[in-house]
Amino acid sequence: MSGPLKGIRVLDLSRILAGPWTTQLLADFGADVIKVERPGTGDDTRGWGPPFLEGNDGAQNPESAYFLAANRGKRSLTVDISTPQGRDIVQSLARSADVVVENYKTGDMARYGLDYATLSAINPRIIYCSITGFGQTGPYRNRPGYDFVIQAMGGLMSITGNPSGEDGGGPMKCGVPVADLMTGMYSTTAILAALNERNGSGMGQYIDMSLLDVQIAWLANQASNYLVSGATPRALGNAHPNLAPYQTFPASDGDIIIAVGNDRQFQALCAALDAQDLAADPDLQKNSGRIENRHRLVAALQRLTRRRTKDWLLETLTAAGVPVGPVNSIPEALRDEHVRSRGMLISLPHTNGVDVPLIGNPVKFSRSRIEYRRAPPRLGEHTGQILTQELGWTDDEIRQAGATGIV
Structure with missing residues (x-):
């Protein structure tokens, strides 16, 4: 069996983590994900190291471990969307796309002519997911949003770590960027829900995702404790506010x-x-x-x-x-025989000549399968393939566009 999203095409205009985490999940489920990146630099996290994946080919710009964690299964296309020609490329790809995911600042996509209004006029069936720190509305909508800031503003750091006055007390962030990761999870479920709705309506729709909204949403029992009791939740270290021991x-x-x-x-x-x-x-x-x-x-x-x-x-x-x-x-967790028996460690061959060690997708379908089709791509690795196969470009056109920095 193929992945349950076989036949779905995703344009990934996102970078860092929340957006790429969303599109990696969609790729694992069988979607064809085209990752659109800036020529020359690409996704910011390509340089977020060390550590970097050292290959056998002496590449000058190896991928960081951070980038590898969120970008398997995708094809990388370099496009300068600040140019009219670059925007034309993305708009052309959007004609046959099912989903667009982007995490630019509020208003940026409209300036580039790649916003939902523009792309839905081209393709009314498109599902367009915008991920920002604070959403498209509200007084903070124009602020940049990073996971660390969101953990602080969303109350999480006030309940994480040891109590104030104890050793190590005071506000503490989580060891992984949980606001980004959970936004990726919520965004994925929203996209899947919109795809299902489209089966009946035939129409796409816009999804406005905010890291702060997500952080507030998954305060879960801690927020409920406050709403019911009026008592401010505090950090308890490793203790639980509602259970003992x-x-x-x-x-x-x-x-x-x-x-x-x-x-x-x-x-x-x-x-x-x-x-x-x-x-x-x-x-x-x-x-x-x-x-x-x-x-x-x-x-x-x-x-x-x-x-x-x-x-x-x-x-x-x-x-x-x-x-x-x-x-x-972490080494002990990854060596655990149960973790390994569940297929949570995988590797995929990279074009630099080595296998990339990765954490697998935790979903276990009974009939469908998770698709590990390709390692996280090199910057622009699939540019020629996509322009040729999807848009009918000739080799000369691709060389000319590359020479002028459009791709």
Whole structure:
């Protein structure tokens, strides 16, 4: 079986992460993604290193690991959209495209004649997804938006990290750019929904995606806690605002995670640790009581877990049905036999002569398949192919356009 988006064509006018993450997912699902990049420099993240992928051909501008993470499965076309000829190329490709994804500043695409109004007049079936920091409306619409800024403005950093006053306390960003990544996920689902709607209406539509909107949306239980109680959520380190015990615990040789999600699991934890006093404590029978007595409970459990090794705790608590896990480094996580058995590590041959190690797509279809058709492309790798096959250009026309910097 082919990918479920076979036959769908995507024009990717985005760079950095949120947009490319969206289009990489669409490519994994079988869409033909044409990544439109600036001649000479391309996507900004091509230079976001080290580390860089060193090939066997001595290339002067190798791809950064950052770029490789978000751009597999795409064809790279270099076009200077600031020129009339460049805009004509993109408009011509838009005639047969199903989806456009762009993350230019608000208003930029209109200046280039590549906005939704212009392209939908050419192709009424086109689905056009704009990704910006703050959206197309509102008082902040003209501000540039980067993930770090959005994590701060959207409240995430106020609930991440250790509590203020403790070692390492204060606002803390996540270890990966989660606002970008989640915007990519929301954008992908929005595009898929619009494609499904088009099956009935025959019409495309415009999608306005904002990193700040997404960050607010996935505050999830923390925002709901505030809306219901009026109490401001605070950073709790590795503890959970609504569950206890649900955090890191020290073993004699490192740390583990214990994540008790219900009263039955708490009783199983107490039995496994031979903590009859905690199991019988009337103040700890229900989760609400454990939250109220969190500090006393955690201190008692820490005294017990420190007496045991990580391996003993992981084996014993797993056997007891208590959710538990090791605190792995990234190398340890990627070496995990279960992760490898699920096909989460892949490699694809690059034109520089080496295989690119990559993280796989987590989706497992029963009939359709994920398509790993090509490694992240070199800048302009497919320019000639696309102009020839899609637009009917001759070799002489391509050489002339290249000489003048249009492609």
